[in-house]
Amino acid sequence: MPEDYSELLQAQLSGKNYQKLMQLPNPKLHRFIAEAIELCTPDSVFICTDAAEDVEYIRKKAVESGEETPLATEGHTVHFDGYHDQARDRANTRYLAPPAMELGTNLNTIDKEEGLAEIRNYLKGIMAGRQMLVCFFCLGPAGSVFSVLGVQITDSFYVAHSDDLLYRSGFEQFKALVDSEEFFRVLHSAGELKNGVSAQVDKRRIYIDINDNIVYSVNTQYAGNTVGFKKLSLRLAIRKAEREGWLAEHMLVMGAHGPGGRTTYFTGAFPSFCGKTSTAMIPGETIVGDDIAYLRKKNDQVFAANVESGIFGIAADVNPDDDPITWNAITTPGEVIFSNVLIADEVPYWLGDGREHPGQGTNYSGQWCRGKKDDQGNEIPPAHKNARYTIRLSVLGNLDQHANDPEGVPVGGIIYGGRDSDTWVPVQQSFDWAHGIVTMGASLESETTAATLGRAGVRTFQPMSNLDFVSIPLGRYVQNHLDFVKDLQHPPFIFAVNYFIKGEDGRYLTGMNDKRVWIKWMELRVHDDVGVVRTPTGFIPNYQDLKRLFKEVLNTDYTPQTYTGHFMLRIPENLKKLDRMEHIYRTQVSGTPQILFELLAGQRKRLLEAQRKHGSYVPPEKF
Ligand code: SPV
Numbered sequence: 001m002p003e004d005y006s007e008l009l010q011a012q013l014s015g016k017n018y019q020k021l022m023q024l025p026n027p028k029l030h031r032f033i034a035e036a037i038e039l040c041t042p043d044s045v046f047i048c049t050d051a052a053e054d055v056e057y058i059r060k061k062a063v064e065s066g067e068e069t070p071l072a073t074e075g076h077t078v079h080f081d082g083y084h085d086q087a088r089d090r091a092n093t094r095y096l097a098p099p100a101m102e103l104g105t106n107l108n109t110i111d112k113e114e115g116l117a118e119i120r121n122y123l124k125g126i127m128a129g130r131q132m133l134v135c136f137f138c139l140g141p142a143g144s145v146f147s148v149l150g151v152q153i154t155d156s157f158y159v160a161h162s163d164d165l166l167y168r169s170g171f172e173q174f175k176a177l178v179d180s181e182e183f184f185r186v187l188h189s190a191g192e193l194k195n196g197v198s199a200q201v202d203k204r205r206i207y208i209d210i211n212d213n214i215v216y217s218v219n220t221q222y223a224g225n226t227v228g229f230k231k232l233s234l235r236l237a238i239r240k241a242e243r244e245g246w247l248a249e250h251m252l253v254m255g256a257h258g259p260g261g262r263t264t265y266f267t268g269a270f271p272s273f274c275g276k277t278s279t280a281m282i283p284g285e286t287i288v289g290d291d292i293a294y295l296r297k298k299n300d301q302v303f304a305a306n307v308e309s310g311i312f313g314i315a316a317d318v319n320p321d322d323d324p325i326t327w328n329a330i331t332t333p334g335e336v337i338f339s340n341v342l343i344a345d346e347v348p349y350w351l352g353d354g355r356e357h358p359g360q361g362t363n364y365s366g367q368w369c370r371g372k373k374d375d376q377g378n379e380i381p382p383a384h385k386n387a388r389y390t391i392r393l394s395v396l397g398n399l400d401q402h403a404n405d406p407e408g409v410p411v412g413g414i415i416y417g418g419r420d421s422d423t424w425v426p427v428q429q430s431f432d433w434a435h436g437i438v439t440m441g442a443s444l445e446s447e448t449t450a451a452t453l454g455r456a457g458v459r460t461f462q463p464m465s466n467l468d469f470v471s472i473p474l475g476r477y478v479q480n481h482l483d484f485v486k487d488l489q490h491p492p493f494i495f496a497v498n499y500f501i502k503g504e505d506g507r508y509l510t511g512m513n514d515k516r517v518w519i520k521w522m523e524l525r526v527h528d529d530v531g532v533v534r535t536p537t538g539f540i541p542n543y544q545d546l547k548r549l550f551k552e553v554l555n556t557d558y559t560p561q562t563y564t565g566h567f568m569l570r571i572p573e574n575l576k577k578l579d580r581m582e583h584i585y586r587t588q589v590s591g592t593p594q595i596l597f598e599l600l601a602g603q604r605k606r607l608l609e610a611q612r613k614h615g616s617y618v619p620p621e622k623f
């Protein structure tokens with residue numbers, strides 16, 4: 001390949017598209033595009049600038065190509081992914097690992113040469129007869145210390161359209177990136193399509209070149225596998241963050257509104273399907289972001305920025321009662337892409353939407369009617385559990401006024417929460433940063449859900465809710481968190497929440513809306529406005545404070561019995577959790593920091609002491 005790619009690009013691009021690209025005089029960018037053209041051999045190439053007409057072209061083509069279908073409400077479309085392409089494909093998402101690279105035992109890797117050869121083979125000539133789209137984005141607010149630029153190449157108008165809703169435009173930003181090599185690159189092809197969906201799912205591969213900051217994705221459409229700036233680039237960002245001393249996290253960012261008109265910002269890490277988006281959307285509070293955050297330090301404080309500018313959210317359980325703001329955003333005119341919902345008479349339906357579902361329509365299985373079975377004889381539900389909606393954050397009335405602030409927002413607290421039916425109390429605060437990182441963040445577990453392929457309901461290890469995306473040895477990732485605040489006088493407070501704790505009868509102990517109270521309590525804690533009860537696992541709320549907050553926020557009477565049920569310390573379950581963590585960090589994680597074991601041992605000692613004094617199940621009034 002020649003060093004100067006302009007000749008090749010000039011030959012392959014129409015005059016107009018060539019001129020657009022030449023506004024970005026970055027040799028590395030030119031090379032990436034030229035090599036992608038040589039490999040994928042598209043019929044034509046479309047360079048998407050930030051201009052409204054270019055974005056409109058993508059939107060229009062998404063419908064014309066059949067990847068999206070317009071719905072009754074203006075601006076709404078639906079996209080279907082293949083029956084077996086409904087979630088992130090963990091098994092086929094791999095890091096391309098050069099032989100000498102130390103990646104630890106937790107990462108799914110493939111030898112770089114072998115992986116590249118395989119994926120290049122799949123990509124060879126794959127865009128023949130199609131148009132290649134080249135789109136530019138800025139991760140994080142524009143013109144800020146957080147900004148990371150990225151280019152996505154794809155042959156899917158749906159993917160490019162989703163990108164446009166989810167990320168800030170980056171073409172103008174790229175103009176200044178003349179000789180920098182520091183940007184993320186994504187090359188995606190949906191591959192052969194049958195009835196509009198990727199036909200060769202057995203050849204679905206998502207390979208990540210962590211040295212070169214390139215993501216390859218082929219034979220898939222599901223956005224989690226194809227919209228490269230979501231989790232695929234999060235993996236690149238984690239490595240960049242490690243090099244540069246900041247954190248890239250699977251976190252929401254929100255403003256909680258406290259007394260006297262103050263706003264206290266929180267970030268929150270929850271595995272998929274554990275209430276992350278609904279926490280970011282708590283009525284009365286404001287949203288900065290719902291999925292990926294970059295955290296940096298400045299002036300003795302931690303600041304966070306949302307990497308994205310839209311939401312690829314789970315439709316299930318969005319209904320007027322449980323999530324009125326999202327409900328409103330996705331049922332009124334405006335740009336919304338639904339995916340894998342049920343469509344009947346051009347109206348989308350999803351699980352838990354609070355409506356009567358029609359008995360037939362179109363869903364991810366094609367023509368659907370109630371009782372339809374899959375190959376295994378299982379009944380196909382009206383909509384997939386992982387059906388999604390994609391919107392811009394700017395359509396939300398609760399968007400925080402600092403959502404696009406180049407400075408980010410100052411972080412008062414960090415929340416960790418998983419799907420846990422029997423161990424953690426609904427809300428607690430760690431004793432300090434290290435205790436929170438170790439016993440809450442690094443010890444996060446979750447019962448599996450529908451967001452990834454595989455069996456649901458199994459307890460899995462989900463440190464910082466980021467395990468799927470950690471691209472460095474896990475021990476080092478935990479160490480980076482411990483080190484992050486070393487030079488800070490007042491690091492953010494750390495909290496753990498659990499929206500899924502159940503009673504003996506197997507019923508949830510907390511209501512859907514109780515998180516509205518927990519966030520208010522955490523907000524007050526950040527300012528030391530309420531006291532606490534000290535338990536072996538952390539600080540929990542006082543009954544009187546919760547009684548007042550439940551009345552103020554939800555207008556309900558919070559009884560002492562409910563409080564006891566919520567905050568009963570379950571010592572055997574907590575001890576078992578410590579066993580699991582010690583085992584995992586000793587036997588499955590390389591380079592675990594010693595302090596992790598020390599802090600787990602301290603927690604065990606406190607729990608055993610409490611057990612000796614008070615028995616296995618300790619009501620909060622004993623502490
Ligand atoms: C998640 O599953 O955590 C998501 C959606 O946010 S995905 O893009 O698939 O990662």
Ligand code: MN
Pocket residue numbers: 250272291
């Ligand atoms: Mn996510």
